[in-house]
Amino acid sequence: MVWDKYKASLLEEKSKLEKELSLIARKNPEHPGEWEVKAPDMNPMVSDQSELADMFEELEIQTGLEVQLEERLKHVTGALKRIEENSYGKCSVCGKNIEEKRLDANPFAETCIKHMEAYI
Numbered sequence: 001m002v003w004d005k006y007k008a009s010l011l012e013e014k015s016k017l018e019k020e021l022s023l024i025a026r027k028n029p030e031h032p033g034e035w036e037v038k039a040p041d042m043n044p045m046v047s048d049q050s051e052l053a054d055m056f057e058e059l060e061i062q063t064g065l066e067v068q069l070e071e072r073l074k075h076v077t078g079a080l081k082r083i084e085e086n087s088y089g090k091c092s093v094c095g096k097n098i099e100e101k102r103l104d105a106n107p108f109a110e111t112c113i114k115h116m117e118a119y120i
Contacts, residue, residue, distance in 0.1 A: 006083070006103055010079050010080050010083075011080070013107070014076045017076065020069055021066065021073065024065060024066055025062075025069075025070075026038055033074075033077075036066075037062050037063050038062075076107075076108050079107060089103065091110070091115055093112070093115040094112065097112070098113075099113055
């Protein structure tokens with residue numbers, strides 16, 4: 001199998017994820033490869049409780065989104081690493097080739113269709 005189409009798709013997805021992450025987070029300088037949410041400007045002088053609650057709610061939403069995007073980015077980065085190491089397209093459970101239709105649906109899949117239940 002030629003992995004060029006998957007590599008192109010993964011690189012595009014990586015770029016998209018990094019762009020989305022940069023809107024709500026920044027790279028964590030203490031932990032390379034990880035991101036941390038950009039905290040909204042919290043004005044300690046805010047006296048309106050509902051405004052303060054809105055700020056905390058926004059932070060909570062951004063944190064959840066950051067976690068999801070970062071997790072997806074790790075999967076994409078892992079798939080790109082497997083392409084470079086010539087282990088891409090092999091099921092991590094049984095070692096057999098991952099079906100092309102599975103990779104078409106999910107280019108960062110680590111398992112064949114038979115074993116995908118283990119990772120759901």
